[in-house]
Amino acid sequence: MAETLLDIRGLKTWFKTDDGMVRAVDGVDLHIDRGETVGVVGESGCGKTVTARSVLKLIDMPPGRFEAGQILWQGRDLIPLDQDEMNKIRAREIAIVFQEPMTSLNPVYTVGDQIAEVIALHQKLNRKQAMDGAAEMLRLVNIPNAQRRVHDYPHQFSGGMRQRVMIAMALSCQPKLLIADEPTTALDVTIQAQILELMQEMKERFGMAILLITHAMGVVAETCQRVTVMYAGKVVEEAPVKALFGDPRHPYTQGLIRSIPRVDRAARHKERLEAIPGTVPSLLEPPPGCRFAARCRYVSEICVRDMPPLKEVGPGHYVRCVL
Amino acid sequence: MPGLTPASLSAEAPPAAAAAPVETRRKARFSPWHESWRRFRRHKLAVASGVVLLLIVAAIIIGPLLWRLPINEIDFTAKLQGPSWAHPLGTDDLGQDVLARLLYGGRISLAVGLAAMLVAITVGVLVGALAGMSSGHLDAVLMWLADLFLSLPQLPLLLLLIYLFRDALKTAFGPEGGVFVLIVVVIGGLRWMPAARLVRAQFLSLREKEFVEAARALGASKPRQVIRHILPNALGPVIVAGTIDVAAAIIAESTLSFLGLGFPPDIPTWGRLLADAKDYLDIAPHWALAAGAAIFLTVLSINFIGDGLRDALDPRSVI
Numbered sequence: 001m002a003e004t005l006l007d008i009r010g011l012k013t014w015f016k017t018d019d020g021m022v023r024a025v026d027g028v029d030l031h032i033d034r035g036e037t038v039g040v041v042g043e044s045g046c047g048k049t050v051t052a053r054s055v056l057k058l059i060d061m062p063p064g065r066f067e068a069g070q071i072l073w074q075g076r077d078l079i080p081l082d083q084d085e086m087n088k089i090r091a092r093e094i095a096i097v098f099q100e101p102m103t104s105l106n107p108v109y110t111v112g113d114q115i116a117e118v119i120a121l122h123q124k125l126n127r128k129q130a131m132d133g134a135a136e137m138l139r140l141v142n143i144p145n146a147q148r149r150v151h152d153y154p155h156q157f158s159g160g161m162r163q164r165v166m167i168a169m170a171l172s173c174q175p176k177l178l179i180a181d182e183p184t185t186a187l188d189v190t191i192q193a194q195i196l197e198l199m200q201e202m203k204e205r206f207g208m209a210i211l212l213i214t215h216a217m218g219v220v221a222e223t224c225q226r227v228t229v230m231y232a233g234k235v236v237e238e239a240p241v242k243a244l245f246g247d248p249r250h251p252y253t254q255g256l257i258r259s260i261p262r263v264d265r266a267a268r269h270k271e272r273l274e275a276i277p278g279t280v281p282s283l284l285e286p287p288p289g290c291r292f293a294a295r296c297r298y299v300s301e302i303c304v305r306d307m308p309p310l311k312e313v314g315p316g317h318y319v320r321c322v323l
Numbered sequence: 324m325p326g327l328t329p330a331s332l333s334a335e336a337p338p339a340a341a342a343a344p345v346e347t348r349r350k351a352r353f354s355p356w357h358e359s360w361r362r363f364r365r366h367k368l369a370v371a372s373g374v375v376l377l378l379i380v381a382a383i384i385i386g387p388l389l390w391r392l393p394i395n396e397i398d399f400t401a402k403l404q405g406p407s408w409a410h411p412l413g414t415d416d417l418g419q420d421v422l423a424r425l426l427y428g429g430r431i432s433l434a435v436g437l438a439a440m441l442v443a444i445t446v447g448v449l450v451g452a453l454a455g456m457s458s459g460h461l462d463a464v465l466m467w468l469a470d471l472f473l474s475l476p477q478l479p480l481l482l483l484l485i486y487l488f489r490d491a492l493k494t495a496f497g498p499e500g501g502v503f504v505l506i507v508v509v510i511g512g513l514r515w516m517p518a519a520r521l522v523r524a525q526f527l528s529l530r531e532k533e534f535v536e537a538a539r540a541l542g543a544s545k546p547r548q549v550i551r552h553i554l555p556n557a558l559g560p561v562i563v564a565g566t567i568d569v570a571a572a573i574i575a576e577s578t579l580s581f582l583g584l585g586f587p588p589d590i591p592t593w594g595r596l597l598a599d600a601k602d603y604l605d606i607a608p609h610w611a612l613a614a615g616a617a618i619f620l621t622v623l624s625i626n627f628i629g630d631g632l633r634d635a636l637d638p639r640s641v642i
Contacts, residue, residue, distance in 0.1 A: 090542035103533040108555045118541045
């Protein structure tokens, strides 16, 4: 049994708004072992990003607040820590890469300055050593002419290159866990593949774990060992990647998998892409019962009445459904 | 086989081109400041104004060293003379050389302008940054304060403040230093509001930017986020506001001196020269003209430079 790095237990991150409490994350359990890649999938607005940001405590409080739960990082709960203590964990132990590479770099500094800043912040190094470290990181993420490119400004890099720089920055202190929040969503398909490959390569090199947040099922199938499917702030299914794609049990997961575009079928049979009807429900005072009930094709009376518990249906395969 | 010739030709051409890799990448770094400087240079009026201002600054710094006529020596035999070789800008009612007084007065006027601008910008940036980062009650209170200051009638307030504090400061810093501190603080202290509002607006949008979030996620503390990541991105409009503040402070100092509330009479500033000259406008117009022209040229060129900077520092403008 591998060592558990991160263990999120019953996390509830709620946001106070004028209309009431928005239950963005409503009792999420998630764990990542050392060196593992775990995917979190779901539609926009299902709480993936809030879960990720909660781990690093990047949620603005107020309006956000941790209603309940624990975030255990190597056995230590992060929730009571203040920002100063979190700053010792950020980048050094847990790093994050955001979705938008075009705007995630500060336009007034060279990329080398920005990577060196992170290095100097966490390791007692002088400027020269930090800059050397920055150049080395750029080389590792396969940026050609790294030694010279450290002196370039973000606007001189393309989107894919900037995402490489962001990854270099996130990995510059060799974190044990990299949270990638939709790292490829803003990039075109060929670049996406390169970035995923790079992350895989870096993972092997540094032996870190990856929490990959995405809405692209294809990306998950390619890179993850375990997948957690979220819907409206709840985990609805959790399984090893093979079990999830081979035997999806929750109607929502089945819908997500059916809605993956298949270019070959679309061209040959003029098949229309299947979509899940309806939209994600409001997270404001959600009704009792299954959150997916309103969109589920198998809905029955019991679904609307009670929230189904997460039950084990196979080895490491859990599903929150009465079926 | 004539058909093969073009093919073999074109097949040989690429290796020749590839053999000499084009290594003409310029060494110059394309920093945002270089880019701004490039755009500033295209603004002809601003560049010309920059040259004029440099000449004025050089004149008032070096001038008194070369033009060594005393500024306070009274000689009634030479009073109210027009321009001549001995006195290029003529003399005043006490027979003092106007050029010498103008050059010396420029030092004080410009020093007041710069110092008052620094006070205004420093206070403005501090208040604006605090308001922009805090949001909520503190933001509301600070902006309410800025509105309050903006709605106060400035000149009566200036007069009142100077009347109240002049004597106390004179005893603390000496007659000249005291008035300098008083004027700088009063002018600067009443002009921080535009800078504060600018900085707040910039902060409100910049603090939500992804690169600030990224810096925070990688362990940058709040002060570091503000000083290293937000502030440099907010400086463009502040620099422009600063140039305008210099010009406004020079005018304000001239106004105060004109009203007799500035520096003591034996210290010539441009405003005081103008005030003294006004009674002799009909018999010695050169006197007032010299002082007026100095203020006019300086303020105008600073404003044009500010215009050029605004265009150069605004990333949306394409020149």
